[in-house]
Amino acid sequence: MSEFQLYMAQRLSALVMAPFVIVHIGVMIYAIQGGLTAAEILGRTQGSVFWLAFYVMFVIAVSIHATIGLRTILGEWVGLRGGLRDGLSAVIGLGLFLLGAQAVWAVTA
């Protein structure tokens, strides 16, 4: 991908994340009213296609957005260049996605 395509991917993933973040935090504030239990969370999320789709898209957007930002940091602060920087960024991005996907699966399956 070109630098411009990465720039657009990072901005568009931010655009996607904005409503997800608001809903995510909004539900958190709503859900903790009157205490918080694992059973209450799982009761809401388990078997829910809506929350599965919501958090899968959220995790994908986060993985794209954070990976591109970390790639810039690896270039400007760590001094990595070329394939090493791209490869390491891709591994981190894949790791973020797998960790996120595992968490989503754990609460919705």
Place this chain on the structure above:
Amino acid sequence: MPERDHLTVTVQRGGPDTPQRPQTFEVPAYDNQTVLDVVSWIQQNTDPTLTYRFACRVGMCGSCAMMVNGVPRWTCRTHVSKVVKGGAIEVGPLRNLPVIKDLAADMDPFFDKWVAAEGMHHPTRTREDEIEAIDPVASDRQEANAGIECINCSVCYSACDTVAGNPDYLGPAALQRAWTLYNDAKDADRDAILDAVSGKGGCHSCHSMGSCTAYCPNELDPLSAIAGLKRATTKRFFGGRKG
């Protein structure tokens, strides 16, 4: 009269073949004196081997920029009284550029990037045609006018932390030049400009920290010019084109 009759001036000496080292000089202090006056006094009265660059002495040519107390400045228009700290000043070569010797920085990377950002005229007409009439109050023209007084001094390039972290980054001056041409009714190839600023080290590498605009001695605003390029490339991505 100044409080002291002498300034303590620390000058960075050396170049690619000799290690950089600071050297301290005592220079007579006057009520009215610029940093360039001080450097010239050292070269003319103490050490004729001191290397530095200047030409016009009136803030037009952009030759004399140096680091003064760690900040890039046009030295011919920088009064010592405004920057002196405890009777002392430090002068060094511009940051983010190779050093030729002492205070003379190698400007080649700066001007190479000017060309790489497509900072060149793409004519709409030939010399056989009538001169195109330009509306001086058109919004495009106003946008272009805002950036054309750049004197190529490289103060913005030296002030930019993105240039420091990313050697490929074209830098504020080159991108501002691209933006003025993009808004010039007499420029025929806007796509070539947007292509040039969309590549590796292009306008999208800018983190909008704004040191360029903060330090520009002519009070230009490269930060906004780069934001304009980001908007124009994004508009083009979504299919919006400028005529």
